[in-house]
Amino acid sequence: MSQPLSDRTIALVKATVPALEAHGLDIVHEMYARMFRNPDIRDLFNQSHHGDAGSQPRALTGAILAYASNIENLGALAPAVERIAQKHVGLQILPEHYPHVGKALLGAIKAVLGEAATDEILEAWGEAYWFLANILIAREERLYTEQKTADGGWNGWREFEVVDIVRESSVINSFTLRPTDRRAAMAHKPGQYLTFWFEIPGHPAVKRNYSISAAPNGETYRISVKREPHGLASGWLHDTAIVGTRLRVAAPAGEFFLEKHDERPVVLLSGGVGLTPMVAMLEALVEGGAELPVHYIHGTHDRTTHAMRDHVRALAAQGKAVRVTDFHQTPLPDEIAGRDYDVAGIITDEWLIASTPVATADYYICGPRPFLRHAVSALSLAGVPASRIHYEFFGPADELLAA
DSSP states (O other): OOOOOOHHHHHHHHHTHHHHHHHHHHHHHHHHHHHTTSHHHHTTSOGGGOSTTOHHHHHHHHHHHHHHHTTTOGGGGHHHHHHHHHHHHHHTOOGGGHHHHHHHHHHHHHHHHGGGSOHHHHHHHHHHHHHHHHHHHHHHHHHHHHHHHSTTOOSSOEEEEEEEEEEOSSSEEEEEEEETTOOOOOOOOTTOEEEEEEOOTTSOOEEEEEEBOSOOOSSOEEEEEEOOTTOHHHHHHHHTOOTTOEEEEOOOBOSOOOOOOSSSOEEEEEEGGGHHHHHHHHHHHHHTTOOSOEEEEEEESSGGGOTTHHHHHHHHHHSSSEEEEEEESSOOTTOOBTTTBSEESOOOHHHHHHHSOTTTOEEEEESOHHHHHHHHHHHHHTTOOGGGEEEEOSSOOTTTTOO
16 A cells, blocks of 8 residues: 655646646657667557657646646646556556666656756655556556456466458458467456557567457457558457467456446447447347347448448347437438438537437447547537446547547
């Protein structure tokens, strides 16, 4: 258990907020440069989120600033701490990695702020860093234990093989994975993701998270992957993976998942490849015999990019109270409303508020950042409490609560 932060440390850290607002991104870039001199530390991270245009440095800058600003009220950061812990478990971050990060952070603060980073300031930030690190280490230890002791669970990297590949749309393929040891596969919570370690010739180790797009069955997982422009891992999966390809996989993780629902309607709202966790949730709800209304709402460009449409419609037919509404932003000339899609255009605030039970429903939302921010903002302004708005998107959590 970490000792409480001293009043002096709290005051000194809060005093650095203006400097962090002015120079935080420079500090983070310097911190990563120092960390990545060690290949073992570099390989822990998703490199596609780094670099001058990367989103991870901005996300970490925001997180450090939020920590400094709320250091006397850390309860406000509890959801962010849980998200970080879940990501760390997927990436196999261990206690022995934390000293490298702490050393890099303090070194970066000193390098960027120069004489303004006094010994007092550095000592305070060292104490603050280890206070938060110990909270994360304790939470991650519990998560690792839960994974290891679950039926079919494991720690570290487990080998899976691709047993089926389905082309879902012009940009999305589904890959079904089975453990090569033929033992059980840990039951995930619908909405969670798997973390993969790819070894692609000519590149350092690549780690990616992909949401599981099927309900738990104890035997296999399914991921549905969009080919991203210049996407190293997604391109490799689409072009190279075949039935029989073997992959290294960490146990399911993630704080975004379907809660048990017995009293309230559920709205599953997605844009683009954000449908992947929603399909897993929909399968689980239908298989569980959910009797309360389930609204599945999805937006995509047109018929060619619309993944898993027939599968979703089949699930809706099996469900007791499932309503599906598909939006095509720019329907193709030969598309027919009512056959290929339900509504032309984007999912508007007005339609969402008028067509879903905002007074009672739990909302699960996944999609690109602009889509997510817009939906969360609209629902919040309509009076839906934060406790009934659950969301996930693919990438670091910068601007997560901007709405």
